[in-house]
Amino acid sequence: MTRLFNQPAAFADEMIEGFVASHGRWVKRVSGGVVRNTKSTPDTVALVIGGGSGHYPAFAGLVGQGLAHGAAMGNLFASPSAQQVYNVAKAANNGGGVLLGYGNYAGDVLHFNQAQDRLRKEGIDCRSIAVTDDVSSAPLAERTKRRGIAGDLTVFKVAAAAAEAGYSMDQVAEIAERANHRTRSFGVAFSGCTLPGADHPLFSVPEGRMAVGMGIHGEPGIDETDIPTADELAELLVARLLTEIPEGTGDSPHRVVPILNGLGSVKYEELFVVYRRVAQLLAEAGLEAVDPQVGELVTSFDMAGTSLTLFWLDAELESLWNAPADTPSFRRGAVTAEALEVPGGGHGAGGFDDVESAIPDATEESRAGALRILDVLGSAKAVVDANADELGRIDAIAGDGDHGIGMERGIGAAVAAAADAVARGAGAATTLHLAGDAWADKAGGTSGALWGMALRAVGDALGDSKAPDASAVADGVARAAAAIMEFGKAKPGDKTLVDVLVPFRDSLSTGVSAGQTLREAWDAAATVAEQAAEGTAQLLPLMGRARPHAEKSLGTPDAGAVSMALIVRAISKTLTKENA
Numbered sequence: 074m075t076r077l078f079n080q081p082a083a084f085a086d087e088m089i090e091g092f093v094a095s096h097g098r099w100v101k102r103v104s105g106g107v108v109r110n111t112k113s114t115p116d117t118v119a120l121v122i123g124g125g126s127g128h129y130p131a132f133a134g135l136v137g138q139g140l141a142h143g144a145a146m147g148n149l150f151a152s153p154s155a156q157q158v159y160n161v162a163k164a165a166n167n168g169g170g171v172l173l174g175y176g177n178y179a180g181d182v183l184h185f186n187q188a189q190d191r192l193r194k195e196g197i198d199c200r201s202i203a204v205t206d207d208v209s210s211a212p213l214a215e216r217t218k219r220r221g222i223a224g225d226l227t228v229f230k231v232a233a234a235a236a237e238a239g240y241s242m243d244q245v246a247e248i249a250e251r252a253n254h255r256t257r258s259f260g261v262a263f264s265g266c267t268l269p270g271a272d273h274p275l276f277s278v279p280e281g282r283m284a285v286g287m288g289i290h291g292e293p294g295i296d297e298t299d300i301p302t303a304d305e306l307a308e309l310l311v312a313r314l315l316t317e318i319p320e321g322t323g324d325s326p327h328r329v330v331p332i333l334n335g336l337g338s339v340k341y342e343e344l345f346v347v348y349r350r351v352a353q354l355l356a357e358a359g360l361e362a363v364d365p366q367v368g369e370l371v372t373s374f375d376m377a378g379t380s381l382t383l384f385w386l387d388a389e390l391e392s393l394w395n396a397p398a399d400t401p402s403f404r405r406g407a408v409t410a411e412a413l414e415v416p417g418g419g420h421g422a423g424g425f426d427d428v429e430s431a432i433p434d435a436t437e438e439s440r441a442g443a444l445r446i447l448d449v450l451g452s453a454k455a456v457v458d459a460n461a462d463e464l465g466r467i468d469a470i471a472g473d474g475d476h477g478i479g480m481e482r483g484i485g486a487a488v489a490a491a492a493d494a495v496a497r498g499a500g501a502a503t504t505l506h507l508a509g510d511a512w513a514d515k516a517g518g519t520s521g522a523l524w525g526m527a528l529r530a531v532g533d534a535l536g537d538s539k540a541p542d543a544s545a546v547a548d549g550v551a552r553a554a555a556a557i558m559e560f561g562k563a564k565p566g567d568k569t570l571v572d573v574l575v576p577f578r579d580s581l582s583t584g585v586s587a588g589q590t591l592r593e594a595w596d597a598a599a600t601v602a603e604q605a606a607e608g609t610a611q612l613l614p615l616m617g618r619a620r621p622h623a624e625k626s627l628g629t630p631d632a633g634a635v636s637m638a639l640i641v642r643a644i645s646k647t648l649t650k651e652n653a
Contacts, residue, residue: 075374080416081270082482085126085148085270088505092133095403099137101413105166107133107155108143111410118236118245119143120167122229123158124181125150125517127268128289130402131225131371134211138410138555139398141174142167148482149268150275150290150475151517152180154525156510162192162199168196170242172249174229176221178290180518183561187522198242202249204228205616206258206382208317209286209295222289224256225333226403227384227394234396235239247360252390258332259313260380262287263300266337266373268478275465275474285309289336291474303343307350310381315358316321322385330384330394331355332366338377341368351381363391370402391425430507433501438540445541445651447491449644450508454484457636468632476520476632483516483524500537505529520633523561523570527553538611547582554578568612568626570633577602577641592648599638599645606630 079083093102100107106123111145113119113461122132123145143165146154152175153161162171173189175181186203205216206224231250240248262284265276276291278284286294299315301309318327333348335341348367355362363386371380386394399407435443457464457480464477490511494504506529513525531549535541554574565570565576580601584594609631 075267075269075271078269081268082485084269085146085226088126089133089146091402092129098412099399099401100133101142103161105153105160106144106146107136108161108165109136109138110413111138113138113142114237114239116168116240117239117297118169119162120169120172120174120229120233120236120245121145121158121162121165121171121184122225123147123161124151124178125152125290126386127266127374127468129373130369131535134402135226135400137400137403138396138408139237139396139406140400140403141229142233143235147517148515149478151479151482151521152178152184152519154514154517154521155184155191156186156514157517158185159191162188163195166197168235170512171199172236172242173199173201174225174232174249175201175203176225177205177217177219178221179561180520180522183381183519183522184513184517200242200246202228202232202246202253204253204256206253206256207286207288208257208259208313210288210292213317219621220288220292222258222260223380224253224258224334224384226332226366226370227256227330228252230398230401231393233391233398234393237396238393246391248390248653251387252384255319255385255387255390256382257314257317257319257385258380258382259310260289260334260336261285261306261309261376262294262375262376262378263335264338265291266376267372276469284378287378289371289376289543291373291376292468303346304350306379307347307381309355311351311358313352314381314383319385322380322387327359328361328363328386328391329355330364330366330382330386331362332370332382332384333368334371334380334382335369335379336368336376336378337369337372338375339379344368344379347379364395375381432494432497432499433503433537435498435503435537436539439500439502439535439537440495440498442535443495443499443504446501446504446508447488447495448651449647450484450488450491452647453640453644454488456639457481457484460636460639464632464636466633467629470626470629475518476636479516479518479520481638483512483521486511486515487524487528501535501541502532502537505532505535519561519634520570523557526556526560530556530615543594545591546587546591547578547594550574550578550581566612566615568609568614568631568634570631570637572609572612572631573602573605573634573637573641576605577637592645592651594644595641595648599642602638602641609634 101110125147143161145153161495203220204221208221210220211218265274282293285296399408461477468476487508491508509525509528530552534549580598
């Protein structure tokens with residue numbers, strides 16, 4: 074379990090503060106994460122990586138000369154928001170464009186793509202590489218759906234070395250894609266992890282058993298066996314990876330970088346015992362091991378588990394892999410790095426979203442509507458806080474169990490932002506826009522992006538010039554549904570919050586069109602939403618982290634659908650109270 078913390082909600086921020094204080098030779102803090110504290114060559118490509126916190130040394134530990142130029146750091150097990158990625162990329166940009174690198178998880182894909190689009194609109198050449206090395210998470214024919222785990226390191230290292238060598242953006246992106254194509258990983262777990270402040274593990278493995286293929290967030294594995302001996306585990310890992318030699322690696326001789334990664338609680342000594350047999354098996358297979366890495370490279374708090382990665386080299390990739398690097402957690406060769414000159418000294422936390430935004434003019438009617446919105450968001454926060462543990466439990470059945478935590482962070486930030494906006498005289502639209510941005514920024518993950526988008530869409534429909542009415546609210550909900558389905562690509566039947574949002578939208582629109590008051594139409598639509606949420610128990614997930622283990626969720630409703638139904642019912646009660 075995680076024993077040392079203050080306030081659980083402050084853990085990630087305090088962790089980053091301590092990391093920067095102890096590694097100031099390499100990194101400095103910016104809004105959204107960290108960047109190099111050393112000078113980079115002007116007009117070269119910058120590599121910005123990132124993901125959720127809780128996986129150190131991924132991702133911040135890989136920032137430094139010869140490796141990443143910056144890392145966007147999300148909350149625990151939650152992807153960084155688009156704003157965080159954008160801020161770090163802007164701070165790291167050397168003038169030669171930015172390559173974004175991250176593991177292939179739905180929330181990361183959504184947020185990094187949003188940031189990429191924003192950077193491109195500003196004229197910055199921006200590309201992305203989503204690492205897909207985990208062979209257990211999808212079949213070879215669907216390799217683009219695979220997760221990224223310890224193979225992140227190989228892709229990031231060679232791409233960064235290419236950037237450091239002055240390669241063009243096209244060349245750096247090609248190197249990253251080639252490395253991703255030539256990297257395969259396979260892992261096992263013996264126990265789950267416990268997040269700060271939690272009284273039980275986020276996920277678990279039965280005592281004396283081993284989950285084969287379990288993900289680093291607790292995504293269920295593909296099999297479960299008794300715990301093997303060290304040699305038997307080595308044989309399992311090597312055998313699985315050798316069934317899938319990447320295309321284009323040639324006939325012989327094969328040179329590979331083996332990475333035996335510990336996930337948090339498996340000790341180095343145990344890893345060395347396992348690697349002893351891994352090395353023997355690779356040699357017996359005619360493979361030459363180049364620069365083996367054994368240790369903690371991508372972790373999951375106190376999770377007990379390990380993974381084996383094989384990186385299949387060619388001459389250019391081997392040269393880039395062996396290039397010098399100097400970061401807090403990965404060092405090789407001799408690197409000469411000149412410290413940055415920071416105006417005013419120190420390692421400030423300033424960034425691109427730290428300036429208080431101006432509040433647009435609004436009518437008194439719209440300001441009154443903003444007060445109602447704050448009340449509604451407060452009711453949503455109360456119901457989320459009361460059900461966070463249950464939402465996490467539902468999510469953990471086939472996912473990573475972080476939905477309740479993410480929703481708590483998101484709605485808490487949204488309420489705080491809305492309260493600040495109302496205090497500064499904001500209208501309905503501005504209040505919802507700022508609340509939505511705060512939700513997306515603080516929650517991270519897929520749900521953070523989607524809820525942030527939903528609040529913004531409703532705000533667009535309400536505007537700042539008149540009192541919100543039933544027609545405008547129904548229009549806003551319709552806009553939210555359209556935006557979420559367009560951005561997230563989910564549709565009814567995929568077992569997501571869309572399965573609640575679409576029937577809720579239709580019922581609300583029908584009621585308003587028939588002349589019902591907002592309270593009446595919303596109450597009826599909330600009942601429809603609750604029924605739809607219950608109905609997701611009979612669906613198989615076709616999107617997100619639960620997709621590879623769809624059968625495990627059969628009989629359990631979708632956590633995102635349940636949280637949406639809870640929120641719309643809480644809002645209905647608030648509307649009823651206001652009209653009493």
